[in-house]
Amino acid sequence: MQISEYFPVYQKLTAEQQAQVDHFATLRSIQKGTVVHDASMGCTGFVLVRSGQLRTYMLSDEGREVTLYRLFDRDCCLFSASCMFSSLQVDVTMEAEKDSEIWILPASIYQQLMNESLAVANFTNELMATRMSDVMWLIEQIMWKSFDKRLAGFLLEESSIDGSEVIQMTHEKIANHLGTAREVVTRMLRYFQSEGMVKLTRGTIELTDIPALTALTNS
């Protein structure tokens, strides 16, 4: 499968532009845990996921994290090419959560396409709108949803992504996703366990009452 089958506006490019994408996009195989982009790297480029799973998060001065959104097969990310926009002052980190294959198109090439092609410019607008919706959803969660509901929702999402009722993830890692401290996660998980909603063992969390977790997150 070539980039032509993954890049959503490829068919709307001129032959010359298509040749540029083919030539300049590099396919990288990255292992779980690899940091693909962070603030220190400057402008990594436009990222398009062929397969795998990546996490985009913000990092505080004190090293705390909060997940902004995940990328799966065929998802694109612009924040790793934020230098293309003079108004975008955003530092995010992107890390592979599973072994992944991604295409990277240099920011200068993507920017040139954006300046030449209406299709690319408006595709970029839609992509920006998607990320904006993700981030606004996150604000709602942080501002107005109590932590038990957020944690229940996160466990259900993880279970759904992995297609398994057993989640293999440390409490520390969950805390990083949700932007809180490990102790807070551990305390709430123990409460969930006492209510029969999960079963905890070292390194795993088994969801034992999905209807109850679903009711909690939607309450």
Add this chain to the structure above:
Amino acid sequence: MQISEYFPVYQKLTAEQQAQVDHFATLRSIQKGTVVHDASMGCTGFVLVRSGQLRTYMLSDEGREVTLYRLFDRDCCLFSASCMFSSLQVDVTMEAEKDSEIWILPASIYQQLMNESLAVANFTNELMATRMSDVMWLIEQIMWKSFDKRLAGFLLEESSIDGSEVIQMTHEKIANHLGTAREVVTRMLRYFQSEGMVKLTRGTIELTDIPALTALTNS
């Protein structure tokens, strides 16, 4: 002053497109407190501020608010035209904080321009990037900045917007900006007063030690 002098990409439009903007943009004079846009209104259109001050905020199911960003002279807002983007699922409310004059360009016209003109499409990208930066800054504040620092920063910003060391605003209103409860604001303002940083009277907050407030917000 006509819209041609305010709309940043006007000069890059064709004569026909310029005529459309001139024809379809309506200038509205709105009083302080007027809600220009909210979720119930659907797609209000692209907003361009001629003069005044507006606030864009999110509203929770329980009626709590948090300010996303402010609009001043020459600022534009896309969220009041979110129907233009299939991926933008965002409900915001826009309210005049001062008597204001705004142009509204119907979403259908703006969308047509965006689909015809590279300049408009890429201007839209930059505008989206600006709002994204505002919103990401807000997440950092909410997640990682203690409330005393956020409140000090808010008072300094208000003082700077109004060019006055006396802020005329209720504690309720401040709570709505910052997404918290009135009691929390009142308690912290009393603490600031005890430290000599502000002087409280009914309906006003006088900043009496700006260097101390600045040091606090930057600490």
